[in-house]
Amino acid sequence: MGRPPLNPRLAEFGTTIFAEMSALAQRTGAINLGQGFPDTDGPEEIREAAVRALREGRGNQYPPGPGVPELRAAVSEHQRRFYGLDVDPDTEVLVTAGATEAIAAALLALVAPGDEVVALEPYYDSYAACVALAGGTRVPVTLRPDGPDGGFRLDLDELRAAVTDRTRLLLLNTPHNPTGTVLTRAELTAVAELACERDLLVVTDEVYEHLVFEGEHVPIASLPGMHDRTVTISSSGKTFSFTGWKVGWVTAHPELLTAVRSAKQYLTFVSAGPFQYAIAEALALPDTYFTALREDLRAKRDLLAAGLADAGFTVHPPRGTYFITTDVRALGERDGFAFCRSLPERCGVVAVPNAVFHDDPEAGRSQVRFAFCKREAVLREATDRLRALAP
Template sequence: MSVIPGAWRRTAAGAGLLSPQGDVAPTIFAEMSAAAVRTGAINLGQGFPDEDGPHEVLDAARAAIAQGANQYPPGRGIPDLRAAISEHQQRFYGLTADPDTEVLVTAGATEALTATLLALIDGPDDEVVVFEPYYDSYAAAVALAGGRLRTVPLHRPDFQPDLDELSAAVTDRTRVILVNDPHNPTGAVFSPQVQAEVVRLANKHGAIIVTDEVYEHLSFDGPHVPIATLPGAAERTLTVSSAGKTFSVTGWKIGWVHGPAALITAVLTVKQYLTYVNGSPFQPAVAVGLRLPDTYFSDARAALRAKHALLGDALVSAGFEVHAPQGGYFTVADATALGGADAAAFCRTLPERAGVVAIPLTAFVSPQHQGDYAELVRFAACKRIEVLEQAAARLAALRPV
């Protein structure tokens, strides 16, 4: 007999969290990571760096532990980190955020997004519009909140949405427009026209804009532009980011959300019943990171761009068609020429064939749209240069004769 209440069972099943038998459904990420361990393959599937972040940030965490920052921090986050987040938004984007009422520290960006959706969605009549492919936690969070997910496809080669399709998806039932920019998994950066249309539609239909900007400092072709900086956006936008990607400390799980005080209060009301608080010694360390000189951020961006170039060249040489990313950790490639019309099946054989692990893009796509992205594979570039060079040598074995 199941111990999961019926309503929760239906919600979890709808989000793909349970198998038909009611067991926890294994993800392709877990499957591919296990394959990497089993075969000794290089894991370019999961998006985490394999080297530590800046010593100033790591030293600050060690110092905080030694100085006793090991108990519960304030519910909104320690004042110095909230001040640093506010300073960061002003410094890079000219955004004003009151650290006492308009900033909330969370257990990573995923908790910020989940708490936000739980706070804003009232029931099954509320829709959340997302761009597809989408980060996999979005669908689960919307389902747990009892809302309805509505997707707008991103079209190759640049993975931008059609503005007419976006306009058709946003209606008076839309509670949230959720924008991930730079985008995971495609590496797209949305055009000014797309951003402006999101703001126009949100104002027209009374929707809240929620932005997932965890790759904000890893935009390759120009400075990141938060939607909250656009006219008519700040008063209805909640901006989410985190320290993990910027400072290569994904295991710390320090994120934040900022926006209008009333919306932040609503998110805090939910967040306090999720993790309550987290990461006491990591919070002052992240404050140090946010105040690092501009050269740290520009150097990190340039280093990742170079890694993408190395990986992209290796993939092209191996026979893939590569969609060069505009930002973020990931490169997307078409495996059709290598017999990868079914990328999921291709990825399951890749560890044995080439000693490399990747993820099919269909892991980020709703069931009804799997065919639109069936031949696309995502590779993580956020690894040491020597690891990427070794992966390049292994991928050469795939080269068509």
């Protein structure tokens, strides 16, 4: 063979850290707080809605390319109900195989070779791979611990300085994985003004939109000048605890949506037929469901954060998402990779090193992420085990 089989654009990525650490958890029998999936299913009535759709033959064959009408209407109503956004279900909603496909389709559609994509880092690993596949250049703007609460913050001056004449779009994620940052209305307003001033597109990943513990979730598409230049992505997995169903969606101005659909049709074409009908029903659940989900995860966040602090970690409290970022230097450690690879044998717990989410691994070298979307008993057992690390 004249060259290695893997596309050179993917050569730097290798196996995802989630696959590596989940395999380590299976091999050692450790508690897996690395990968962000719940260990209980979502509402029984939504699971039964999927069963009903299967039995009634709805979605067992190829669903419509943009998604079943019921789900597109439900997404439109969701955007109106929670954010006051007017989204046309026929021309401004596209159903995808989870948010991961939506991100891939958006970047493949909107980014050309040589375009720069400014992204907040640390970032979900698929962002970098998708920018690379599109032939773009990623330009990171690093969130850093700042402020009295120890959370991570966006430096707006650094963001502005990262934009050049080659910048095509801003890739946002709020609430932010892995740091738990929730961009404020003031911060998003500044980002929106920058996008309008420099004529940039914005792709925004909002899958944790209903998991905000302090502050509020503000879709940037709702801000002045942003409707026509924003591709908003979300999904059902994190909100309804059915991550294996892989039902996501894109909302955007018709011209942008058509571009994203042009790429998406050559990825999965369609997916998750019966589950689309079930998620349409899920999006119509009463406010009490969304409130209870948020409060349950808030309590789990607090439980794990307290246990990590007791074990000697420096804890950066998240304002949203499933995750807590910690720093292991207070434990006398320096390398998050080495720490995470040894942790299952030392304590029977698996976590993920944040360095994999950075272009410059040194920026997150000592940071480690833990997921708290698990049963309370599992979190208590994990924190009991981790306390063995206490200096």
